[in-house]
Amino acid sequence: MPELPEVETTKTSLLSLLEQTVLNVEVRQSSLRWPIPDDIQKLRGQKLRKLTRRSKYILAEFEHDSMLWHLGMSGSFRLCDHYTELRKHDHLIIQFEDIELRYHDPRRFGCILWLDQNSQSKLIDTLGPEPLSEAFNAEYLFQKFKKKNVAAKVAIMDNHIVVGVGNIYATESLFNLGIHPAQPASSLSFQQIEQLVVEVKRILKQAIDLGGSTLRDYSNAMGENGYFQQTLLAYGRAGEMCVNCETTLENLKLGQRASVFCPECQPLKKVKIAPQKAIKGSKA
Known part of the structure; x- marks a missing residue:
């Protein structure tokens, strides 16, 4: 399953798409962890302005809309030219000016969603700090x-x-x-x-x-x-x-x-846990 370093590396490898305009969007399989939005065609004509990462999510900011992408357990993005042969589990194709972005996911546990108030509150706002930030100390x-x-x-x-x-x-x-x-x-x-x-x-x-x-x-x-x-x-x-x-x-x-x-280098140390005192008036 791709973890933070893999997602960060993936995000970095997509930076060449910045300031390119989406020409077409093709959904070949919409059934991922959550369905790909029916109105994803709204991306057509929009430039990709910004790519960031939060936890294991890639946040893609277009001119008018933002998306939340997650690789799930087996997902990956691939930059290809239009003539590269499609693979069986290429579920989403976003055609930019001079290259295609393809989302490949055999197990279909990833997600392609709008980054809106609903996804922000459910998937982003509950997360702890980034491990490489000063907040994690x-x-x-x-x-x-x-x-x-x-x-x-x-x-x-x-x-x-x-x-x-x-x-x-x-x-x-x-x-x-x-x-x-x-x-x-x-x-x-x-x-x-x-x-x-x-x-x-x-x-x-x-x-x-x-x-x-x-x-x-x-x-x-x-x-x-x-x-x-x-x-x-x-x-x-x-x-x-x-x-x-x-x-x-x-x-x-x-x-x-x-x-x-390693049972020798990482011994499990015994810990004494103090018995909890009964709270007066509480029921067992």
């Missing part, structure tokens, strides 16, 4: 984590706390810091959280610099693969030796996600 994360008894990995992947820290990048960050993925978030010290913020930022920046991770079929709009997967130390390596201590890496499921860790 140790003091902020400490306040969020101190009441969270869920696993640290689950908490750092919570988009209401911070956006875009996907499974790959959470796994690598925790491995590099020696934090067990199931360690309760509330048990982390301020120093550990400070280190986690720094490491998440470092990992994401490195992944963006390397074009993201191509584990299956991800590529940017130019058809170029990412190379961050070549640096992975833990993710996807269950059953292999730890690069630090040669202990066999293990895997557990947290939040329905595979969580690879």
